[in-house]
Amino acid sequence: MTVKLEDIAKETGFSLSTVSRVLSNSNYPVSDQIREKVLHSAESLGYSPNIAARSLRTDRTETIGIVVDDLLSPFTPPIVRGIQDYLIEKNYLSLIVNSDWDPEQEQAAIRTLINRPVDGIIFVEYSHMTSDDILKQSKKPRVFVHRLFGSPINNSVVPDDYYGARLAVSHLVALGHERIAYINGPENWHNCRARMKGYRDTLKENKLPFRTDWLQRGNWEIESGYAAAQKMLQLPKHPTGIFAGNDLMALGAIYAIQDSGLQVPNDIAVVGYDNRDFTNIFRPGITTVNMPVGEMGKVAAEIILRQIETGQKDEEEVKIQGNLIIRETCGAPEMDRTRQGPDPRTISRRILFNKQPEEGND
Amino acid sequence: MTVKLEDIAKETGFSLSTVSRVLSNSNYPVSDQIREKVLHSAESLGYSPNIAARSLRTDRTETIGIVVDDLLSPFTPPIVRGIQDYLIEKNYLSLIVNSDWDPEQEQAAIRTLINRPVDGIIFVEYSHMTSDDILKQSKKPRVFVHRLFGSPINNSVVPDDYYGARLAVSHLVALGHERIAYINGPENWHNCRARMKGYRDTLKENKLPFRTDWLQRGNWEIESGYAAAQKMLQLPKHPTGIFAGNDLMALGAIYAIQDSGLQVPNDIAVVGYDNRDFTNIFRPGITTVNMPVGEMGKVAAEIILRQIETGQKDEEEVKIQGNLIIRETCGAPEMDRTRQGPDPRTISRRILFNKQPEEGND
DNA sequence: CTTGACTCAGAAAACGTTTTCTGCTACTAT
DNA sequence: ATAGTAGCAGAAAACGTTTTCTGAGTCAAG
Numbered sequence: 018m019t020v021k022l023e024d025i026a027k028e029t030g031f032s033l034s035t036v037s038r039v040l041s042n043s044n045y046p047v048s049d050q051i052r053e054k055v056l057h058s059a060e061s062l063g064y065s066p067n068i069a070a071r072s073l074r075t076d077r078t079e080t081i082g083i084v085v086d087d088l089l090s091p092f093t094p095p096i097v098r099g100i101q102d103y104l105i106e107k108n109y110l111s112l113i114v115n116s117d118w119d120p121e122q123e124q125a126a127i128r129t130l131i132n133r134p135v136d137g138i139i140f141v142e143y144s145h146m147t148s149d150d151i152l153k154q155s156k157k158p159r160v161f162v163h164r165l166f167g168s169p170i171n172n173s174v175v176p177d178d179y180y181g182a183r184l185a186v187s188h189l190v191a192l193g194h195e196r197i198a199y200i201n202g203p204e205n206w207h208n209c210r211a212r213m214k215g216y217r218d219t220l221k222e223n224k225l226p227f228r229t230d231w232l233q234r235g236n237w238e239i240e241s242g243y244a245a246a247q248k249m250l251q252l253p254k255h256p257t258g259i260f261a262g263n264d265l266m267a268l269g270a271i272y273a274i275q276d277s278g279l280q281v282p283n284d285i286a287v288v289g290y291d292n293r294d295f296t297n298i299f300r301p302g303i304t305t306v307n308m309p310v311g312e313m314g315k316v317a318a319e320i321i322l323r324q325i326e327t328g329q330k331d332e333e334e335v336k337i338q339g340n341l342i343i344r345e346t347c348g349a350p351e352m353d354r355t356r357q358g359p360d361p362r363t364i365s366r367r368i369l370f371n372k373q374p375e376e377g378n379d
Numbered sequence: 380m381t382v383k384l385e386d387i388a389k390e391t392g393f394s395l396s397t398v399s400r401v402l403s404n405s406n407y408p409v410s411d412q413i414r415e416k417v418l419h420s421a422e423s424l425g426y427s428p429n430i431a432a433r434s435l436r437t438d439r440t441e442t443i444g445i446v447v448d449d450l451l452s453p454f455t456p457p458i459v460r461g462i463q464d465y466l467i468e469k470n471y472l473s474l475i476v477n478s479d480w481d482p483e484q485e486q487a488a489i490r491t492l493i494n495r496p497v498d499g500i501i502f503v504e505y506s507h508m509t510s511d512d513i514l515k516q517s518k519k520p521r522v523f524v525h526r527l528f529g530s531p532i533n534n535s536v537v538p539d540d541y542y543g544a545r546l547a548v549s550h551l552v553a554l555g556h557e558r559i560a561y562i563n564g565p566e567n568w569h570n571c572r573a574r575m576k577g578y579r580d581t582l583k584e585n586k587l588p589f590r591t592d593w594l595q596r597g598n599w600e601i602e603s604g605y606a607a608a609q610k611m612l613q614l615p616k617h618p619t620g621i622f623a624g625n626d627l628m629a630l631g632a633i634y635a636i637q638d639s640g641l642q643v644p645n646d647i648a649v650v651g652y653d654n655r656d657f658t659n660i661f662r663p664g665i666t667t668v669n670m671p672v673g674e675m676g677k678v679a680a681e682i683i684l685r686q687i688e689t690g691q692k693d694e695e696e697v698k699i700q701g702n703l704i705i706r707e708t709c710g711a712p713e714m715d716r717t718r719q720g721p722d723p724r725t726i727s728r729r730i731l732f733n734k735q736p737e738e739g740n741d
Numbered sequence: 742c743t744t745g746a747c748t749c750a751g752a753a754a755a756c757g758t759t760t761t762c763t764g765c766t767a768c769t770a771t
Numbered sequence: 772a773t774a775g776t777a778g779c780a781g782a783a784a785a786c787g788t789t790t791t792c793t794g795a796g797t798c799a800a801g
Contacts, residue, residue, distance in 0.1 A: 043789080051750085094451055397779090435758070436785075437786085
């Protein structure tokens with residue numbers, strides 16, 4: 018049915034071997050005459066190689082397995098997209114399996130992927146290391162992206178949370194705030210530890226006070242941001258700037274501030290973290306630290322292809338720096354907003370917010 | 380290196396054939412004694428089949444190709460997740476390729492997937508049909524999910540937009556609204572035509588007036604919802620209920636209403652469409668029509684596996700009905716909100732919104 | 742001339758399965 | 772008794788490649 022090497026061999030009169038040598042780009046010498054005839058015939062017959070047969074023979078499949086916690090987690094799609102964009106360029110495909118945050122399912126996923134023809138595996142966000150031995154034994158390289166738990170490890174690419182926190186806090190400092198609070202995430206997430214350090218270091222460098230009153234712990238959810246801000250607002254001297262560990266908690270904080278009769282940013286400034294989609298369609302637009310998720314995926318893909326090429330040589334953890342997206346919750350001049358390379362998915366809110374007085378002619 | 384059938388054959392003393400027959404679950408009769416010994420040996424050696432070899436022989440790969448427009452489109456991840464959840468249950472994996480809304484890239488994607496071992500292809504959201512002949516020729520089944528353009532086609536699963544629009548408009552009717560407006564999307568999207576019909580039919584059935592003043596066309600973006608609502612607000616008799624074609628335009632409309640000094644839902648009620656994530660964290664929570672995206676993916680997966688099993692028999696287009704998620708922008712009693720099976724990703728806003736009077740003891 | 746090296750084409754083996762084909766044994770029905 | 776038939780095990784072919792091995796021809800150096 019489908020056309021195979023043999024068909025081309027028959028049509029051109031050359032042997033299977035030569036045909037294969039031409040079509041697989043081997044660097045075995047083949048005369049130009051023959052090469053051309055074979056290529057022509059392949060083209061006209063519409064030949065395409067049977068990948069199963071090829072990979073049976075070569076033990077390479079040009080496919081990468083991706084184990085994600087859940088394709089619905091907010092960062093997973095952009096990370097995966099970053100990976101795929103690089104892979105497709107190099108003629109690799111990707112097989113995606115969900116682990117659902119469950120060690121058992123993860124292990125099953127790994128087994129499945131190893132059995133299948135994949136040349137390597139990339140883990141996104143979550144990864145118990147329970148079955149790492151299976152992996153090691155398989156001799157296939159593996160790389161971790163945005164790993165959230167556990168200690169640093171080779172072959173992983175993570176965001177630079179320390180740097181990100183410094184960006185956020187420095188922004189508040191630059192705007193003149195001297196009472197700066199932080200709503201942290203759960204302690205066992207290692208990004209929280211790094212951001213905490215960034216927060217404290219930045220305060221210290223600017224000779225600003227660190228007060229435990231101004232440090233609250235949330236659980237990433239909107240309600241915890243609300244509750245944290247509420248507590249701070251009851252203090253005799255409440256903070257004038259709040260750095261929240263993620264955008265959801267920032268939003269919760271904003272709601273709490275508004276409910277107490279104060280305004281954002283006039284009374285209290287708020288910075289979020291993550292640059293989630295909704296931060297750009299809220300009023301006021303939420304100033305936040307952008308996670309370079311696509312970039313992280315790309316780097317992970319680069320690493321794994323390099324390791325497949327050169328044969329598994331562990332590489333150091335690489336950290337990727339994000340950037341600050343200035344919107345409205347800090348009251349900083351908007352100008353900076355356009356300076357950021359715009360995410361094509363974000364929506365320019367210019368029109369919307371220049372509309373209020375109804376006479377602003379742009 | 381890795382253990383293969385031959386190793387088990389050697390260890391147990393049986394032939395390759397028998398070992399294979401046991402391990403591939405063939406229904407060829409094998410004595411129980413032998414079966415057990417082989418299974419035991421396979422287990423202890425840690426055998427796992429070489430999929431490349433198997434699929435070379437059987438021409439089946441237990442892998443489905445998924446062509447998506449862009450993994451970052453809002454509905455794509457949940458649709459894909461729905462597909463994958465069903466596939467993994469049936470021991471199938473999925474290979475995902477992005478087409479970036481580009482016919483050429485889509486064609487490249489199809490070629491790549493056909494060459495690769497996939498047993499069928501599912502198209503998500505977008506699909507030019509330019510290269511459908513290649514596909515047909517390959518004899519591999521293909522199914523479309525949530526196809527946005529072009530005329531209805533076999534082997535596709537789409538949301539029931541007519542039904543969804545009726546849900547939304549009926550809700551406004553039930554709340555007593557008599558002047559109901561509709562912000563439609565671009566004409567060339569066929570879901571807009573269906574929703575339009577749902578809107579008009581529902582009005583007619585309830586003997587409510589249809590006025591072209593109350594019909595505006597947007598482009599799905601937030602600004603177009605804002606502009607549409609603004610126009611309506613300038614009318615001598617503005618509508619008291621607005622049905623927006625998607626959540627972003629609904630949000631734009633809400634902003635416009637608020638900017639004009641009116642309140643949602645007290646003065647004007649708003650219903651969105653899509654049940655995007657942000658509708659649940661906004662204040663007021665946006666009442667909207669939920670798109671059954673995961674379900675659609677699941678059904679698509681069912682169809683394609685069935686067709687692989689039975690050998691390509693075209694099936695009719697199937698329509699999936701969504702449901703109404705009642706939140707706050709229509710002022711309906713909240714009760715209904717909990718009745719919906721909660722999406723695990725959405726956040727209960729109960730706490731947040733029962734907080735205002737500060738004495739509500741739940 | 743002859744020899745050795747080099748160039749390139751073809752034959753054949755190999756990758757790890759599944760499955761068809763053979764054939765042996767043991768039982769059943771005549 | 773004997774032919775026919777299940778029931779089951781093993782040999783071997785096949786899937787479509789890549790790659791090693793073999794060998795024929797050409798050319799340059801002695």
